[in-house]
Amino acid sequence: MPRIxxxxxxxxxxxxxxxxxxxxxxxxxxxxxxxxLRSLYRSMLLxxxxxxxxxxxxxxxxxxxxxPTKGQEASQMGSVFTLRPTDWMVPSFRETAAMxxxxxxxxxxxxxxxxxxxxxxxxxDQRDLPITIPVATQLPHAVGLAYAxxxxxxxxxxxxxxxxxxxxxxxxxxxLNFAGVWHVPVVFVCQNxxxxxxxxxxxxTHSRTIAQKALAYGLPGIQVDGNDVLAVYAAAREAVAxxxxxxxxxxxxxxxxxxGVHTTADDPTKYRSDAEVAMWEQKDxxxxxxAYLEKRNLLEEGLEQRLxxxxxxxxxxFEATPPADPLTMFDHVYAELPPNLEAQREELAARENTAPAxxxxxxxxxxxxxxxxxxxxx
Amino acid sequence: xxKLNMVKALNQALFQEMERxxxxxxxxxxxGVDGGVFRVTDDLQRTFxxxxxxxxxxxxxxxxxxxxxxxxxxxxxxxxxxxxxxxxQCFHQIENHCARYRMRSQGRFNIPMVIRMPYGGGVRALExxxxxxxxFYAHIPGLKMVIPSGPRNARALLAAAIRDPDxxxxxxxxxxxxxxxxxxxxxxxxxxxxxAQVVREGDALTLVAYGAMLRVxxxxxxxxxxxxxxAVEVIDxxxxxxxxxxxxxxxxxxxxxxxxxxxxxxxxxxxxxIAASIMDGAFLSLEAPIRRVTAHDVPFVGFAREKxxxxxxxxxxxxxxxxxxx
Numbered sequence: 001m002p003r004i005x006x007x008x009x010x011x012x013x014x015x016x017x018x019x020x021x022x023x024x025x026x027x028x029x030x031x032x033x034x035x036x037l038r039s040l041y042r043s044m045l046l047x048x049x050x051x052x053x054x055x056x057x058x059x060x061x062x063x064x065x066x067x068p069t070k071g072q073e074a075s076q077m078g079s080v081f082t083l084r085p086t087d088w089m090v091p092s093f094r095e096t097a098a099m100x101x102x103x104x105x106x107x108x109x110x111x112x113x114x115x116x117x118x119x120x121x122x123x124x125d126q127r128d129l130p131i132t133i134p135v136a137t138q139l140p141h142a143v144g145l146a147y148a149x150x151x152x153x154x155x156x157x158x159x160x161x162x163x164x165x166x167x168x169x170x171x172x173x174x175x176l177n178f179a180g181v182w183h184v185p186v187v188f189v190c191q192n193x194x195x196x197x198x199x200x201x202x203x204x205t206h207s208r209t210i211a212q213k214a215l216a217y218g219l220p221g222i223q224v225d226g227n228d229v230l231a232v233y234a235a236a237r238e239a240v241a242x243x244x245x246x247x248x249x250x251x252x253x254x255x256x257x258x259x260g261v262h263t264t265a266d267d268p269t270k271y272r273s274d275a276e277v278a279m280w281e282q283k284d285x286x287x288x289x290x291a292y293l294e295k296r297n298l299l300e301e302g303l304e305q306r307l308x309x310x311x312x313x314x315x316x317x318f319e320a321t322p323p324a325d326p327l328t329m330f331d332h333v334y335a336e337l338p339p340n341l342e343a344q345r346e347e348l349a350a351r352e353n354t355a356p357a358x359x360x361x362x363x364x365x366x367x368x369x370x371x372x373x374x375x376x377x378x
Numbered sequence: 379x380x381k382l383n384m385v386k387a388l389n390q391a392l393f394q395e396m397e398r399x400x401x402x403x404x405x406x407x408x409x410g411v412d413g414g415v416f417r418v419t420d421d422l423q424r425t426f427x428x429x430x431x432x433x434x435x436x437x438x439x440x441x442x443x444x445x446x447x448x449x450x451x452x453x454x455x456x457x458x459x460x461x462x463x464x465x466x467q468c469f470h471q472i473e474n475h476c477a478r479y480r481m482r483s484q485g486r487f488n489i490p491m492v493i494r495m496p497y498g499g500g501v502r503a504l505e506x507x508x509x510x511x512x513x514f515y516a517h518i519p520g521l522k523m524v525i526p527s528g529p530r531n532a533r534a535l536l537a538a539a540i541r542d543p544d545x546x547x548x549x550x551x552x553x554x555x556x557x558x559x560x561x562x563x564x565x566x567x568x569x570x571x572x573x574a575q576v577v578r579e580g581d582a583l584t585l586v587a588y589g590a591m592l593r594v595x596x597x598x599x600x601x602x603x604x605x606x607x608x609a610v611e612v613i614d615x616x617x618x619x620x621x622x623x624x625x626x627x628x629x630x631x632x633x634x635x636x637x638x639x640x641x642x643x644x645x646x647x648x649x650x651x652i653a654a655s656i657m658d659g660a661f662l663s664l665e666a667p668i669r670r671v672t673a674h675d676v677p678f679v680g681f682a683r684e685k686x687x688x689x690x691x692x693x694x695x696x697x698x699x700x701x702x703x704x
Contacts, residue, residue, distance in 0.1 A: 117481065117484050120482055120483065120484065121483055121484035121486050122483060123486075129487075130482050130483050132475075134470060137443065137470060137471065137475065140439065140440045140443020140444045140446070140447060140471070141443055141446050141447035141450060141475070143440070143443075143444045144443065144444035144445060144446055144447020144449075144450070144451070144455075145447040145448070145450060145451050146447070147447065147448060148448040148450075148451030148453045151403070151429060151430075151448075151453065152451075170437075171439055171440070171443060171471075174435075174437040174440035174443070175440060175443070175444075177440070178437070181435055331485065332483075333480065333481060333520055334480070334522075334544050334620075335480075335488065335542075335544055339620070339623065340620055340621065340623065341620075
């Protein structure tokens with residue numbers, strides 16, 4: 001009996017176009033229009049400024065716990081930028097920059113993180129799923145959306161986001177397997193930010209790359225420098241084109257870094273060193289893209305201030321939102337209210353009508369905030 | 379009119395709804411070429427093709443998870459989980475997503491899907507092939523939990539489940555699949571979800587059952603009628619959740635006594651919710667404590683001991699007599 005190597009030999013490519021010192025591989029440089037380069041930078045910077053502002057809002061108790069994006073702007077924007085509005089975007093819970101690009105108003109995201117489900121409601125024509133929190137469970141949804149699009153004969157690509165920790169979940173593997181077998185138009189974008197809360201990648205998987213996991217399911221996998229927006233864009237454009245042409249799914253691993261906390265309830269000094277963070281700060285996706293645009297003379301004067309104003313205006317709109325009406329909690333359980341819920345709604349209505357004045361909202365009795373979290377005001 | 383067993387009746391419902399609506403798809407393990415291990419999906423793939431009747435890879439979470447995606451897109455997937463005992467591998471998709479998407483998206487999305495699962499004992503099967511676990515689904519807000527008791531209501535309820543805009547867990551009693559045939563009319567019938575049926579009227583006691591236990595309840599009612607001369611009212615729940623409290627309460631106001639029968643273990647089971655609902659609505663009419671005849675609070679016991687665990691006619695008769703004599 002022979003023991004032979006099977007063909008084809010599998011390989012995984014790594015793609016980098018613009019390195020952290022600003023060196024550019026001109027042969028690989030994607031031909032993007034100046035307006036596209038500007039809007040990519042603008043949305044990355046908006047993501048960064050909003051992220052920093054949101055951390056302050058959370059510390060002030062004006063919104064609740066959320067998962068900051070800082071450091072992952074290139075991974076998100078380089079990929080989501082390749083979608084059409086008619087395509088579908090499936091986020092996990094750290095895709096603020098990409099979600100804003102897809103049309104989520106900033107005040108709506110703030111509303112969501114302030115505990116209002118209204119903030120998670122996509123607009124009627126928006127082809128985006130809301131934030132999904134249980135890790136990797138959104139990935140089969142993306143495959144199902146892509147199957148449905150193919151079934152209907154629609155020209156649609158689905159892009160799904162997740163992190164390195166998600167690749168240990170069964171749903172990740174099942175989703176890639178189904179996507180491969182069904183040959184559906186889906187692009188899996190892994191933001192490998194090195195840390196799943198306190199667990200580093202080397203404890204998450206013994207694989208050398210995450211990209212190579214695609215090969216087991218018969219799909220192409222590519223690893224890119226996730227802090228290089230041009231590389232992410234180039235890889236995503238190729239994957240989206242492949243999906244659109246009917247050539248099936250792709251896994252893109254964006255090697256990036258979470259520069260901030262896992263969520264605002266997390267303290268990363270417990271599990272990682274300042275030196276490591278400082279090393280990754282040298283690779284900041286915004287710094288190198290800014291240097292690239294500067295060389296091409298594409299930086300806009302006063303952009304920071306305009307973005308800050310836009311954010312401040314959104315915060316004003318968010319804070320002007322009226323308090324939540326408790327009775328609407330029954331509105332979206334079923335299409336029609338069954339008798340038990342009708343009775344419970346009446347119970348609540350009666351309670352609301354007879355309730356004494358609410359306690360001091362800054363210090364309600366019995367409510368214990370999570371570590372690092374202050375109480376949400378609204 | 380044709381005389382059909384439950385497998386045939388369910389198969390007819392699937393044919394009928396797929397012909398009616400091109401958005402209805404079927405997916406699951408072995409549902410295509412094989413027609414399902416119980417043949418409920420027989421011939422569907424030959425008729426509607428492999429894009430609409432999908433032999434999926436063997437992974438429950440992705441069967442439900444991809445169906446959620448299809449439903450979000452506007453399709454109406456009907457999933458088969460081969461045995462309800464395997465559904466814990468997709469329970470997170472059901473609880474986290476099927477049940478919640480309407481709420482999470484504040485009505486922007488709904489999940490018009492059906493999850494069919496064979497459940498229950500009586501087929502001399504291995505572990506995970508004989509359990510009754512409807513209580514888990516009945517407890518989850520956002521889901522509907524339906525269990526037919528015979529061919530005719532199975533066909534009509536499956537049609538209703540497929541047309542329902544919300545996710546429906548549809549349990550099929552394995553012991554009923556090839557049990558008695560029933561006359562099923564040629565025209566399409568749909569029974570509204572959320573309504574119980576009084577299948578036999580009586581004034582002495584209300585006996586509540588569903589699924590495979592309905593026949594046990596009816597036989598016990600026969601015994602009590604013949605031997606004790608008591609007229610027992612029998613209610614077929616059909617929908618476990620949302621529970622039709624009105625029918626239960628109306629009946630107990632008349633009879634003053636109630637016994638609930640189910641195959642699921644007793645503690646925190648549907649019988650507890652049914653008893654509490656009767657207490658809420660008919661407390662002053664009650665002449666006796668409400669009794670529950672159920673499986674014991676033990677994990678799978680093996681089919682050699684199943685008879686001692688799953689309710690049978692003598693156990694129900696004894697409980698009815700004790701309640702009548704209280």
